[in-house]
Amino acid sequence: MELRINGMTHQIDVEPETPLLWVIREELGMTGTKYGCGLAQCGACTVMIDGRVARSCVTPVESVAGAEVTTIEAVETDPVGRKVVAAWIDNQVPQCGYCQSGQVMAAVALLKENPSPGESEITEAMVNLCRCATYNAIHAAVRQVAKA
Amino acid sequence: MLKRLIAVFAAAIVVIAAAGAWWATRVPASPFDRASQAxxxxxxxxxxxxxxxxxxxxxxxxxxxxxxxxxxxxxxxxxxxxxxxxxxxxxxxxxxxxxxxxxxxxxxxxxxxxxxxxxxxxxxxxxxxxxxxxxxxxxxxxxxxxxxxxxxxVRQENRASDIPxxxxxxxxxxxxxxxxYDGHPYVADTSRSAQWNRGAYLVQGAGHCGSCHTPRGLAMQERALDQGSAAYLSGALLDGWYAPSLRNDPNTGLGRWSESEIVSYLRTGRNVHGVVFGSMLEAFNNSTQHLSEEDLGAMAHYLKSLPGDPERDGKPWSYQAAPARTGSPSNGEKIYAARCAYCHGVDGRGRGQWISPLAGASSVLSKENASTINITLNGSGRVVQAGTPDSYRMPPLRQLLSDGEIADVLTYVRGAWGNGAPAVTPEDVAKLRRTTNPSSDEVIILQMR
Structure with a gap:
């Protein structure tokens, strides 16, 4: 099947139920998106599908045929994405870093949908897990972009 | 005179009791009696x-x-x-x-x-x-x-029951x-096709679908053993799961399923209407996937011949998109967005045949809420088709959500997308949380292989 990722079209030959995450990492070699729990619980595998936040570990590749998938690799081609990455650096958010590509994608999806989210809206949208508990820094970085 | 009457009466009671005792403890006759003596x-x-x-x-x-x-x-x-x-x-x-x-x-x-x-x-x-x-x-x-x-x-002694x-x-x-109990082997209905009869034979006989899907009476008996009664396969509550109707009920049964969709459900564990879970997952893993296409087709054909009951089932479901929201989302909707929507979709439609839709799913539309609560608390097991475990599984939310939160999110799911099923109370959740907790002394869950 054909798969649109980060503005490029890829021809892939996999079982229709293969998780999108597997295709991104194993077939296409884009390892920025991480595998965490495999159960849509942690958010490490977060990508955007047609601009909306999605968890690629529970997304059968068949269901994204014709959709535009955005991964962390292309985050800085987007103006909101660039701002989020800059805020992440300003706030020195990552510790171990494993969950951070998912966190950044979740933040970008939130800010594209709602450019100036309030405190509670940030808390409700940023639900990805972080083993190092960088939650306060994540919150601060999102707030920085929201205010800007 | 009176003494004699009493004696006769007593003798009659003894004879009846003896006959009853013999009858109740006898080994019945089998057509194989002669063959086996050798x-x-x-x-x-x-x-x-x-x-x-x-x-x-x-x-x-x-x-x-x-x-x-x-x-x-x-x-x-x-x-x-x-x-x-x-x-x-x-x-x-x-x-x-x-x-x-x-x-x-x-x-x-x-x-x-x-x-x-x-x-x-x-x-x-x-x-x-x-x-x-x-x-x-x-x-x-x-x-x-x-x-x-x-x-x-295998040498393994049987264990005596806990019944006193x-x-x-x-x-x-x-x-x-x-x-x-009617001890007669299946008798073919000559007014029906060979396929229908084969399906009836498998569904009623070896397949024993009614053990879970037919409601039971006061003496724990299945209220019907064949299509002669509308109670047959009309859905039943058992061991913390609600086994839905297998009759032609559009909402809570197989009314919207085609014969070929029933076959794929039994053969691959899934179709666009849902994925096997609960006790049906066990039945799929160990039994139905191993049956031939022909036999599954016969079973589907037979099941589709069982009429639904519009009075029990209500107005046929059709998808209704959520209306534009006024005000802030309900607690249930928020939990749905955070915990459920990644897989089941904001629109409740699931992901093709891989992840169950919640919009229009028979277990969601059923009046009985046991299955929805149970799977939310405990997640689903491994669907193993032809030796390969599936890629997607419902995780247990027992530790993540409180009784009230589960009640809220299920009330939302049961009310959204035209589902129109009654609300779930925190008490319903609390009860199943207790009885499906393996360390509880009230546990009812039946963990089949």
Whole structure:
């Protein structure tokens, strides 16, 4: 099947139920998106599908045929994405870093949908897990972009 | 005169009691009585018969109850909860001392189709012998050949039930059988097609679909054993799950499923309407996926012939998109967005046949809410098709969500997208949380292999 990722079209030959995450990492070699729990619980595998936040570990590749998938690799081609990455650096958010590509994608999806989210809206949208508990820094970085 | 009358009366009571005792404890006749006398246990079953027996064992899903998780196949020991105490399934491997290795064909037949063990004691109807009674002589003979020749004998003593005396006496079950057991093998309905009859034979007989899907009466009997009653396969609550209607009910049954969709559900564990879960997952893993396309087609054809009940089922469901929201989302909707929508979709439509839709799903539309609560608390097991586990699984949310939160999110799911099912209360969730917690002393969950 054909798969649109980060503005490029890829021809892939996999079982229709293969998780999108597997295709991104194993077939296409884009390892920025991480595998965490495999159960849509942690958010490490977060990508955007047609601009909306999605968890690629529970997304059968068949269901994204014709959709535009955005991964962390292309985050800085987007103006909101660039701002989020800059805020992440300003706030020195990552510790171990494993969950951070998912966190950044979740933040970008939130800010594209709602450019100036309030405190509670940030808390409700940023639900990805972080083993190092960088939650306060994540919150601060999102707030920085929201205010800007 | 009076003395004589009393004596006659007493004598009559003794005779009736003796006759009753003989009748309730006798070993019934089997068509195999003569064949078996020669050499009990030994069987000269040819390979073709054994292979057919293996297939019949799949149809009957013997392994589901007669095996514990991680235990040897068919060695028994699975606890089955009853209101008066647990009973344990028995060792049906051909071990001569602790299993059925010394059973003759007739004795095996009496257990399978008549519910009577070798020593004459009655089996609890947890063993679905009222259904198995419909199996043909040939299928029972083949099944016997399979167990004797192909199943590995395992030495494992049977465990006595937890039911206290006098409730643990078995002979009264002979009287239970009078109204609730019809010992005749399946009789074909000549006004129907061969396919319909094959389907009816499998669904009512070895498949014993009614054990879960037919509501039970006061004496725990299935309220119907065939299509003669509208209660047959009309949905039932059992062991913390609600087994939905298999009749042509558009909302809570198979009304919106085509025959070929039923076949793919039984063969691959999934279709666009849903994925197997709960006890059906066990039935799929061990039984239905192993049946031939032809047999599954026959079962689907038969099931589609059972009319629905519009009064019970209500107005047929159709998808309704969520109206534009005014004000802030409900608590249930917020939880749905954070916990459920990544897989089941904001629109509730799931992901093709891979992840169940919640919009229009029969288990969501059912008045009974047990299945939705149970799967939310405990997640789903492994759907293993042809040896390969599936990629997507419902995680248990027992630790993540409180009773109130689960009630809120399920109330939202049951009300959204045109579903129109009644709300779920925190008390409903609390009850199932308790009874499906393996460390609780009230546990009812039946963990089949």
């Amino acid at each position: 050499s009990p246990g030994a069987t000269e079953a040819p390979e073709a018969t054994v292979a057919r027996g293996a297939y019949v064992a799949r149809q009957a899903d013997c392994v589901a109850c007669h095996t514990t998780e991680g235990g040897a196949s068919f060695a028994g020991g699975l606890a089955m909860g009853t209101p008066i105490g647990a009973i344990y399934t028995t060792n049906i491997t051909p071990d001569r001392e602790t299993g059925i290795g010394s059973y003759s064909l007739a004795e095996f037949d009496n257990a399978v189709r008549r519910g009577v063990a070798r020593d004459g004691h009655r089996l609890y109807p947890a063993m679905p012998y009222p259904s198995y009674a419909k199996m043909t002589d040939e299928d029972v003979q083949a099944l016997y050949g399979y167990f004797m020749k192909r199943v590995t004998p 005396w006098p409730l643990n006496m078995r002979w009264p079950l002979a009287f239970w059988n009078i109204p609730f």
